[in-house]
Amino acid sequence: MINYPTSLRNRRFDARVPIETYVSTYVMDQPQRAVTLDISESGLYLNALLRDPHPPRTPIGLEIELPGFGETIWVAGETCRDARDDYFYGFGVRFTDMALLHQRMLRAYCRGARRRATWVSS
Numbered sequence: 592m593i594n595y596p597t598s599l600r601n602r603r604f605d606a607r608v609p610i611e612t613y614v615s616t617y618v619m620d621q622p623q624r625a626v627t628l629d630i631s632e633s634g635l636y637l638n639a640l641l642r643d644p645h646p647p648r649t650p651i652g653l654e655i656e657l658p659g660f661g662e663t664i665w666v667a668g669e670t671c672r673d674a675r676d677d678y679f680y681g682f683g684v685r686f687t688d689m690a691l692l693h694q695r696m697l698r699a700y701c702r703g704a705r706r707r708a709t710w711v712s713s
Contacts, residue, residue, distance in 0.1 A: 605632045608704035610658070616643060617652035626653070632698055634668065634686050640681040645670045651684055657700045664693035 625639040673682040
């Protein structure tokens, strides 16, 4: 069993890895920029400017540029949780569909980030 650092542990099978990058989101044909805080093979968490919250399971399209890959991946998802504060609207997205090539790229990125985190904490 891999012993991930406390910051990477959670209840998911595929642990989240920290990433801070811009993401283009498309909700009900409305584009908006957001910043991702973490990502896994099954979803991510985003912060966007304040707006009305999305109902649960709202379909969302995402364009994500993974650091080190130089290519944008396209992902379909649905909102699954949200939180608001004085400045940002944060929401989780569960991935529902993506191209096989993009799945492989995302898996390679996440595994590499977990390996680096494990190596640094050793």
